[in-house]
Amino acid sequence: MDFQYSSKVKDLQARLIAFMDAHIYPNEAKFYAEVEANRKAGNAWVPTKIVEELKEKARSAELWNLFLPESSHGAGLTNLEYAPLCEIMGRVIWAPEVFNCGAPDTGNMEVFARYGTKEHQKQWLEPLLNGEIRSCFAMTEPAVASSDATNIESSIVRDGDEYVINGRKWWSSGANDPRCKVFIFMGKSDPDNADRHKQQSMIIVPRDTPGVTIKRNLPVFGYDDAPHGHGEVLFENVRVPASNMLLGEGRGFEIAQGRLGPGRIHHCMRLIGLAERALEDMCKRSLSRVAFGKPVAEQGVTLERIANSRILIDQARFLVLNAAQMMDTVGNKAAAKEIAMIKVAAPNMACTVIDWAIQAHGGGGVSNDFGVAYAYAQARTLRIADGPDEVHRNQIGKMELKKYR
Known part of the structure; x- marks a missing residue:
């Protein structure tokens, strides 16, 4: 298995990181302030001006529709190539939309692209790809x-x-x-x-x-x-x-499986980015806080959690890259076990790492001041969305037992 990123992917990584540094992170507070202002005005469901402005910048920077493989509408990346880019976007919960790579639109666009008629694609896929709807x-x-x-x-x-x-x-x-x-x-x-x-x-x-x-x-x-x-x-x-x-009557389950495979791996990619951000926050917070005469970072339990976080994140990343490569080379059906494995591993990993980050923040961790509580809510939801842990574990277990029947 060769997970080395191509020069094309490295270039997109560098450009995406630069965009996040210049436009996403500096505007996080502005985004939430705008949502809160809309809520106080009586309608929280107003698209934020900041995201709409950043979409134009992302489109101009040619960082648009990165998710869609084998398409003239996007970057034409494989799952393996898209994985590190999705991770970068996943560091900020609302960032994927800026690049037209947010759920559920990504999955729906893939459905229209794979299973829709030309009329469906003209009416619905094109405006979705353009970020108009x-x-x-x-x-x-x-x-x-x-x-x-x-x-x-x-x-x-x-x-x-x-x-x-x-x-x-x-x-x-x-x-x-x-x-x-x-x-x-x-x-x-x-x-x-x-x-x-x-x-x-x-x-x-x-x-x-x-x-x-x-x-x-x-x-x-x-x-x-x-x-x-x-x-x-x-x-x-x-x-x-x-x-x-x-596609035709009776084909819904078939479409669902085609849609949920990429959707599941995208969620897992984004969760790795969210967990990386939480680990960074944990390290910075624990270095700046003193308890019992020394920084929290030097307390044994915190060091252990930081180390285990790094292990868990890297393990999950390798599992995701392996699943992505299999999806690219042998197809989603043959990669069913690997997709199920990451759908269990990544959300559980993220929940654990973010929970430790909350603990390192103390009382502030459960507030809205640092973002880790909101990150936990997102990660915990994904242990249910797109199939709960139990369903995927059952599937993995049956595949293992099949070897011995």
């Missing part, structure tokens, strides 16, 4: 354990030249964003099919279609993630043209 992925439901996607109960029923959609979704990321113009909706079109994995379909639902209602925003540990957020959405007799069906 945002999107939402509506899969998870409050009434069932959605970790088993075959449980999904929302219905998609053919009626002449239309489909009628009914269901309630939640944790639909981006639903609250006023720039969100399109949903990719997963539901059952053939609930009686003997093959449980052919019961579901995915269909395009424009945000302004009658019958689509945003019921509420769902905070994560009290953070509303404005102006992006996560919504609970009700679909009541929503009618869309039959041409909005993606």
Whole structure:
């Protein structure tokens, strides 16, 4: 395995780091101040001016759509090439959007690029690639354990030249964003099919279609993630043209697997960057604080946590690079075990490292002053999102046992 970065990737790394240093880190406080000002004015769901300004700078710097492989619309990077760049962006929670590399848009763009018709791509993919609109992925439901996607109960029923959609979704990321113009909706079109994995379909639902209602925003540990957020959405007799069906009836599970593979690895890449930032914060804070006559950094338990953080982060990074290389060389299906492994390892690693960073900050660590509490909320969520730890561990365990049956 050769994880050496090419000259192209090293150049993009250097340019991305320079952009982060010049434009992202100096504007972190400004971003949160703007969100808070909008909230006090009565609407936290207003796109921030600072992010919109930085998007133009990123586009001018040709740091745009870096995630999309084999595409004339982006950098055309492999998963292995994109990994270190995604890590850099992941150091600041809102930074990926600046480069048009934020979830769920990245996954939705890949769905449109892989499975959409030319008409779908013109109507939805092009404005997403241009950063003109945002999107939402509506899969998870409050009434069932959605970790088993075959449980999904929302219905998609053919009626002449239309489909009628009914269901309630939640944790639909981006639903609250006023720039969100399109949903990719997963539901059952053939609930009686003997093959449980052919019961579901995915269909395009424009945000302004009658019958689509945003019921509420769902905070994560009290953070509303404005102006992006996560919504609970009700679909009541929503009618869309039959041409909005993606790939064909019964292909929803297939699309989901194609979408979630890259999505999972992107989350893991970003988490490594978030954990690196937390380790830096831990080191700086513990060097500046004195307890019992010496810096906190020189206390035995803190030294041990700093050392273990470095070990855990580097272990996770190598696992992610290995999964990325396998996805590039043998495909997502053959790399299923490796993808499942990193989806367990990276969020757990990040939770551990960020928790130690919180501890090193003392009381300030659980406040909003240092960002580590918010970072923990993000990392902890990703032990559930895109499949909980338990599902991935079961999958890994079955693959191991298969060797001996």
